[in-house]
Amino acid sequence: MTLTEDAVFKSMRRTWQPVGNSADLPAGRVTGYTLLETELVIARFANGQVLAADVACPHKGARLSQGCIRDGDLMCPYHGWKFDAGGACRSIPSLLEPNAGKQALSHLRTYAVQERYGFIWVQLEPGPLADGREHALPPVPEFEDPRWAYRMGPPMAFAAGWRREVENYLDMTHFAFAHSGTLGVSADPRIRGMEIKVTPDGGYQMDAPFPALETAHEMPGKLQSAHHRQQRSWLPNFTTIRQRFTDGDERVLVHIPSPNTRESCTCFWSLAISPGFRGPPPEAQMDFAIKVLEEDRRMCEMQLPREVPINPARGGWGVLVMPGDTLANTFQKQLRRWLAAGAAD
Ligand code: FES
Ligand SMILES: [Fe+2]
Structure with missing residues (x-):
């Protein structure tokens, strides 16, 4: 089925999108x-x-x-x-005199x-989505649990379409290259044992062991150490990454690239850190996350075209390789399903 960019924004008008940090x-x-x-x-x-x-x-x-x-x-x-x-x-x-009629018109x-x-x-628009239900914000209990350290990221504007940002956030094979300055130069881009399943709400979840990343000069820190990574996506654009470290500590990060125009978005994000986390303090973790996000922004903004085409086409989605691009493919496939169902209602 051929979808249009209009269909994307039309459906997204019925979803909740972030427009700012409350603070x-x-x-x-x-x-x-x-x-x-x-x-x-x-x-x-x-x-x-x-x-x-x-x-x-x-x-x-x-x-x-x-x-x-x-x-x-x-x-x-x-x-x-x-x-x-x-x-x-x-x-x-x-x-000269109050005019109720003009006020009502205004x-x-x-x-x-x-x-x-x-x-x-x-x-922007009330009303049910394709499944007949109103869009609701996904539940992330850790974000509202006072025992966890919860920090709001500064929203970051991307001169790139929102789906570029989603794909980047899901990408498991760019660390060794795009993040050589932060996460590690000798990271192994091969991800083994990636497991992806579609969830009943139409979203999807990926589970994978994440290898330790190493830098040339220092021992891997806690944030670069081996962990279990679970990425959960609620369509269209709410994605959490849950990291479980070997010592039991956890972090939950969310990215929501809120579309400004078809070729620009603002990435809203936050981080929850489990109680008693053994590692850098929350402020240092935020500074680190901002540097990583800056590197991701650079990658997204240099990609052509500026948005991932909504219809798969030769040269549109690119030359894809498995398993590295499987998760991005799952996103595009599920998003197209979500949109196609919406267009039919
Ligand atoms: S009051 Fe005149 S433009 Fe707003
Ligand atoms: Fe990245």
Whole structure:
């Protein structure tokens, strides 16, 4: 079946996508975000409520993301029209008399918002997905367990399509090359014993022993040491990596490349570290993860085309090799199934 890029974004409008880290949006802050080619204003009001709405002011189209919170309302920077946390127009300063009709016409187009796992999530369109159920955020109990150290990564913009980022995150054979500066120069790119299974929700899970990575100059540190790696993907773009080290310590990382446009995305990510972790402290682990992600960003941004084609074609997905590319293939296959079912509803 031939799918279109339109079908991808159409289905993703019904999913929850991150648009910011909660901690980066204190009360009184106004910002912008482009989600699935829809430009949004994101604002937090004094009561903590977050508004997500179309960015253009209903008056003359000024970007409300350039506005501010004034006297409890979101104020447009151009002519000072004000909007409340529900998007209702509360005042039009240039009017001699208040005009309820004009105010009603000027209601912002708002979107559903929720906050969880330290992220602000927006759903552009309500409604069930192909399986008849509303999209829900995947459960990751470790992210909400106060015994675990939980850290939010700084969101990173990629000049690459979101599927490039997913494939990169899944990739088990790039460490020796793309991460020679961080993870190790003599890593073995051959992965043995990779086991992939499709999950009942249409996602998939990979289990594999991960070999110790070595650098030329030093003994492998805890983060480079041999561990069991479990990658779990919830379609379309929520993927966790769970690392179990031989001493029983664990880490759970999530990547969610939230699409800005067809050829750009912002990678939202966080890390949970098991209680009593024997290794670098959380801050050092975050610094290390940022360096690794920078290396991945470079790889994603140099790939052509900028997004993985949604339809398999010679020269599109590339010359693929097994087992190295099996996981990326599973992603593309399951994503196409997910989209095809969505298109049929
Ligand atoms: S454009 Fe926003 S108040 Fe005029
Ligand atoms: Fe990587």
